[in-house]
Each structure stands twice: as structure tokens, then as C-alpha cells.
Amino acid sequence: MAKFDEKAKPFSKQWLDDRLAITTVMKVLNIEYWIPKNINFLWAMGMILAATFGMLVISGIFLLMYYVPTVEGAFDSVNYTIMTEVGYGWLWRHIHGVGASLVFLIIYIHLFTGIYYGSYKRGREMIWLSGMLLFVLFSAEAFSGYMLPWGQMSYWAGMVITNLFAGGSLEATGFVEWIRGDYVPAQAFLGRFFMLHVLLLPLVIIGGIGFHFATLRLPHVNNQDGEEIDFEASAKLWKEGKKKESQVIPFHPVFLSKDVFIMGIYFILFFYLVFYNFEFAMDPVNFDPADGLKTPAHIYPEWYFLWSYEILRPFPTDLGLIAFGIAQVIFLALPFLDRSPNVAPASRRGLFKFWFWALLLDVLVLTFMGKLPPQGIWNTIGFIAAVMFFVLWVALPFITKLEKKIEE
Amino acid sequence: MSTRRNFMGMALGGFTALGAVGGLYAAKRTWEPLPSVKAAGFTTIDLSEAKAGELVTEKWRGKPIFVLKKTDDMPYHDRDVVIGSDRYLITVGLCTHLGCIPAYNSSDKMFNCACHGGKFDVSGINLPGLPPSFPLDIPPFRIEGTKLVLGEKGTEYNKMLADKLTRKV
Numbered sequence: 001m002a003k004f005d006e007k008a009k010p011f012s013k014q015w016l017d018d019r020l021a022i023t024t025v026m027k028v029l030n031i032e033y034w035i036p037k038n039i040n041f042l043w044a045m046g047m048i049l050a051a052t053f054g055m056l057v058i059s060g061i062f063l064l065m066y067y068v069p070t071v072e073g074a075f076d077s078v079n080y081t082i083m084t085e086v087g088y089g090w091l092w093r094h095i096h097g098v099g100a101s102l103v104f105l106i107i108y109i110h111l112f113t114g115i116y117y118g119s120y121k122r123g124r125e126m127i128w129l130s131g132m133l134l135f136v137l138f139s140a141e142a143f144s145g146y147m148l149p150w151g152q153m154s155y156w157a158g159m160v161i162t163n164l165f166a167g168g169s170l171e172a173t174g175f176v177e178w179i180r181g182d183y184v185p186a187q188a189f190l191g192r193f194f195m196l197h198v199l200l201l202p203l204v205i206i207g208g209i210g211f212h213f214a215t216l217r218l219p220h221v222n223n224q225d226g227e228e229i230d231f232e233a234s235a236k237l238w239k240e241g242k243k244k245e246s247q248v249i250p251f252h253p254v255f256l257s258k259d260v261f262i263m264g265i266y267f268i269l270f271f272y273l274v275f276y277n278f279e280f281a282m283d284p285v286n287f288d289p290a291d292g293l294k295t296p297a298h299i300y301p302e303w304y305f306l307w308s309y310e311i312l313r314p315f316p317t318d319l320g321l322i323a324f325g326i327a328q329v330i331f332l333a334l335p336f337l338d339r340s341p342n343v344a345p346a347s348r349r350g351l352f353k354f355w356f357w358a359l360l361l362d363v364l365v366l367t368f369m370g371k372l373p374p375q376g377i378w379n380t381i382g383f384i385a386a387v388m389f390f391v392l393w394v395a396l397p398f399i400t401k402l403e404k405k406i407e408e
Numbered sequence: 409m410s411t412r413r414n415f416m417g418m419a420l421g422g423f424t425a426l427g428a429v430g431g432l433y434a435a436k437r438t439w440e441p442l443p444s445v446k447a448a449g450f451t452t453i454d455l456s457e458a459k460a461g462e463l464v465t466e467k468w469r470g471k472p473i474f475v476l477k478k479t480d481d482m483p484y485h486d487r488d489v490v491i492g493s494d495r496y497l498i499t500v501g502l503c504t505h506l507g508c509i510p511a512y513n514s515s516d517k518m519f520n521c522a523c524h525g526g527k528f529d530v531s532g533i534n535l536p537g538l539p540p541s542f543p544l545d546i547p548p549f550r551i552e553g554t555k556l557v558l559g560e561k562g563t564e565y566n567k568m569l570a571d572k573l574t575r576k577v
């Protein structure tokens with residue numbers, strides 16, 4: 001037995017330290033986890049994501065108590081029981097719908113912030129990869145959740161997305177039927193997506209968030225200038241009381257208090273949407289019950305999947321699938337396709353500056369085109385934007401190779 | 409000492425791997441369609457009622473089935489199901505691109521898919537240059553008088569399959 005203080009009062013600090021080393025743990029994770037001073041509100045997005053995930057879990061728990069995962073019962077349990085009978089049931093549903101939409105808005109902001117400041121390379125590759133893993137997991141979580149109300153959009157999104165797994169000319173229809181547990185989306189399909197949505201995927205996501213945080217601990221977060229900070233020297237200054245001279249602040253309580261302030265502003269917006277402007281998160285077509293003999297006039301995914309959907313759409317089946325598949329994973333390769341030695345904001349990185357804004361613009365154009373019906377000029381613009389997406393990624397290694405090293 | 413530990417490690421690893429393989433196989437089987445789902449995969453439809461030029465939608469395995477009795481001015485195709493002097497288009501009513509239901513437009517005699525703009529003619533053939541790369545699928549069928557048993561493979565269907573006029577569904 002290690003030495004411990006016999007006289008410490010039960011549950012006092014000393015008593016807990018002797019048994020759990022809480023002071024050391026708090027130091028490693030909070031009080032001596034150093035954050036650069038030179039960052040802005042965009043660095044609060046990570047904690048905002050964590051908080052939004054928390055809102056999704058809490059509202060989900062309440063929805064779960066009345067939701068019925070059967071093809072006969074699902075639609076009414078959501079649209080009738082929860083929305084009109086259960087006290088404040090509508091509140092949980094609005095929080096869940098708005099939260100699911102906002103989580104993607106913030107993920108995209110978080111992701112493009114990382115690209116802009118070069119926070120994905122020179123020691124931060126694992127942060128990027130674990131972040132992309134979370135993106136994939138959140139996409140699966142959002143899709144499986146979308147099946148649950150068993151409306152027309154649930155059914156037809158389920159049909160179209162599972163058909164992707166036939167792999168075009170590979171004609172793997174047996175595989176698609178295996179995924180569905182039936183020839184078409186039906187009870188077996190609803191049951192398994194229910195399980196994924198409420199248990200397996202949330203568990204994996206929680207693990208993924210833990211992993212993402214762990215990848216941040218050693219490289220630390222980047223800063224607005226991509227400057228390589230000597231964290232040890234700066235931390236020493238802080239601890240000596242030279243807080244002005246130090247380039248860093250402790251995660252807790254200093255950084256967190258700033259985070260919480262930005263989170264406060266975010267949650268004002270969040271609840272404004274929940275109470276007064278929730279319609280954007282509830283597709284009207286999904287208020288018709290699922291009907292396997294009638295496709296809605298116009299099918300489109302939720303806004304956050306539109307850009308990748310638009311990459312699939314303008315091409316013939318096989319090419320479309322390949323394009324779509326690459327688009328899903330190409331962001332993973334970013335740390336390895338960027339060949340420049342600079343970690344700096346895009347504005348100081350020559351051609352990369354144009355690359356960044358072109359990519360952002362292209363993804364926005366794809367998003368808008370994905371929502372419009374596949375006709376005339378929209379088709380052409382969508383097609384050009386889809387081709388542009390690939391041109392940009394192919395060009396990336398070349399333009400970053402040309403980039404000059406920024407001297408300090 | 410170390411050989412004993414190696415042996416234990418290998419034995420333990422071996423049994424764990426065996427258990428993992430068994431577990432994965434059980435998981436795969438659990439995920440498969442139930443026998444009752446598979447057994448319900450047969451439907452009989454009656455063609456004698458169909459009116460030429462009017463699309464009727466039947467249901468088989470939860471999927472819509474298009475039945476279109478062709479009018480005389482609609483061209484013949486080897487994919488037609490022929491009963492006496494009548495010719496029928498019989499297909500699964502799901503777009504071969506990603507599975508939306510194309511809508512039949514009787515004025516231009518086309519099936520138009522709203523999802524990504526695919527088009528099929530009255531023989532179910534996809535128009536080139538659009539997302540769908542295959543004709544509408546013909547479900548397995550066996551002719552019984554003026555009736556069709558969907559889900560069973562008759563000689564006419566097997567011939568179409570052999571001639572690559574349709575894909576397996």
C-alpha cells in the first residue's frame with residue numbers, strides 16, 4: 001500500500017487524492033492543459049459540439065420513452081403521441097431536430113476552421129483523422145435517426161441510400177437485402193436502424209469524442225498564426241505569475257470561461273430556433289406516412305448531405321458511385337495531400353488561399369444545387385461544381401508543393 | 409518460462425479468434441432476412457383485366473410492379489411478355505439508378521424518374537446519357553394462362569435472363 005494520510009477526513013481533498021489522485025488528474029486534463037492565448041471564437045466550436053451532442057442525448061432519452069419502433073406504430077407515436085399527447089413532448093422533438101441540424105452546421109465550421117489555419121498537420125494529423133471519424137459517425141447517426149419517424153422521406157431515403165451498397169454494376173442486390181433484412185425497407189430495417197441510432201452509434205460516438213480529445217492533448221490546439229509555441233516555457237511563466245508574458249492560459253478555468261461565454265450566445269440562437277423557428281429541421285414531406293408504392297415528387301436529403309448527394313447525381317450510376325465514394329473519404333487524406341511545410345492561416349499561404357475559398361464556395365454551390373430539381377441549367381451548374389470538387393483535390397499536392405516556406 | 413507463456417498466449421489467442429469468428433458469423437446470420445420474409449416472396453397477378461396503354465401498379469416483395477399492356481403503335485421488344493396476341497411490359501417499378509419510382513407519362517410514353525432525371529421508354533429501356541445505366545428490371549415470372557406468378561422463374565424469364573435482357577433481382 002502506498003503511503004496515505006490516516007487522519008484525512010473521508011471525502012476530503014487529501015482523502016480523495018490518496019485514493020484517486022484527483023489533483024494529478026485535474027492537472028493533466030484541466031489546470032495544466034495549456035491553450036494558446038492567440039485564438040478566437042472559432043476555437044470554441046469543439047466544446048459547442050460536445051454540448052450539442054449532450055442536448056441530443058438528453059432530448060433523445062425523453063423521445064425514447066414513447067417512441068414505438070414498428071412500421072405500424074412509429075409514425076403515430078412520433079407525430080401524434082409525442083407531439084400532441086405527451087406533456088412537452090414537442091420540446092424534446094424540436095430540440096432533437098434542431099440539434100441534429102445545428103451539430104452539422106458547427107461541424108462544418110469546425111472542419112473549415114481546421115483547414116483554414118492548417119490545424120491538421122505537423123503533429124496534428126491524428127486530431128484531423130479522429131475528427132473525420134466523428135464526422136462519419138455523426139452522418140450515420142443522423143441517417144439512422146431520419147428513418148425512425150417512418151414517413152415518406154424516411155422510407156425513400158432508406159431505399160435510395162441502401163441501394164448505394166449494390167455498387168452499381170457489381171449488382172450486389174443480395175448485400176442490399178442483407179442490410180435491409182428484407183427486399184425493401186420494412187420492419188427488420190426499422191428495427192435495426194432503431195438499435196443503431198439509440199445504442200450502438202451513440203456509444204461509438206462517445207468513444208470517438210474521447211479519442212478526439214486524447215489526440216489533442218500532446219500536440220495542443222493550433223493558434224491564429226500557426227506559431228509553434230514552447231508550451232513548457234510558457235506554462236512555467238504562467239505558473240510563476242508572469243501571466244502577461246506567457247503565451248498560454250490553462251484550459252480550466254480560464255479557457256473554459258471564454259468557451260462558456262460563446263456557448264451562451266450559441267444557446268440563445270439554439271433555443272430561439274427550438275421555440276420559434278424549428279420548421280427548417282422538420283421536412284414537411286416526412287409528415288406523410290411511408291408508402292412503398294409512391295415516391296415523393298422530389299427527393300433530397302437533409303441540407304448537410306446535399307453537397308455529397310450532388311456529387312453523385314450528375315454522373316451515370318457507376319461513375320456517380322465512385323465519385324460519391326471518393327468525396328466521402330477525400331477529406332481524410334488532407335494532411336497527406338498538403339505538401340507544404342507551413343502551418344499558417346490560408347491568407348498567408350499563396351495559392352492555398354485561393355484553394356481554400358474555392359473549396360468552400362464549391363461545397364456551397366453543390367449544397368444549393370443538390371436541393372434544386374435535376375433540370376436544365378441546374379444540371380449543368382451541378383455537374384461543373386462536381387467536377388471542380390475533384391479538380392481542386394487533384395491540384396492540392398501540386399499547389400502546396402510550390403508554396404514557399406514562410407520564414408519567421 | 410517464456411515458452412510456457414507463449415504457449416498460453418497462443419492457446420488463448422486461438423480460442424479468442426475462434427469465438428470472434430463464430431460471433432461474427434452469428435451476427436451476419438441475425439442480420440439476414442427472416443425465412444418468413446423470404447417465403448412471402450411470391451405473388452400472382454392477373455393480366456386479363458389490363459387495358460392497353462394504361463399503367464397498372466401491382467405489388468411484389470414490397471416493391472411496385474409496373475404492368476403496361478402495349479398498344480399496337482408501341483414497338484415490340486424481346487423484353488415484352490407475350491400472351492396470345494397481347495404484349496405486356498412487366499417490370500419492377502423502381503428506377504435502376506437508386507430506386508425511386510419513375511412516373512409514367514402517357515402523352516410522351518415515357519417513365520420519368522424525378523430523383524435524378526432518369527428516363528425509360530415503354531419497353532423499360534433507359535435513355536442514354538442519364539444516371540440510370542440499366543433497363544428497368546423484369547421480375548422473375550412464370551406464365552400461367554393469363555396469369556403471372558411473380559417470384560418463380562419460367563422458361564420465358566430464363567430466356568430473357570440468358571439473353572441479358574434483364575438483370576437478376
Ligand code: HEM
Nearest residue numbers: 043044045046047049050111114119131132134135221222
Ligand atoms: C461532434 C464532433 C466533434 C467534437 C465534439 C469535437 C470537439 C473538439 C474540441 C473540444 C476541440 C478543441 C477546441 C477547438 O479547437 O475547437 C477540437 C479540435 C479540433 N477538431 Fe474537433 N470535434 C468534433 C468533430 C470534428 C471534425 C468533424 C473535425 C474535422 C475533420 C474535427 C477536427 C478538429 C481539429 C483539426 C481540431 C484542432 C483545432 C486546432 O488545433 O486549432 N473535429 N474538436
Ligand code: FES
Nearest residue numbers: 503505506521526
Ligand atoms: S433514382 Fe431514378 S434517376 Fe436516380
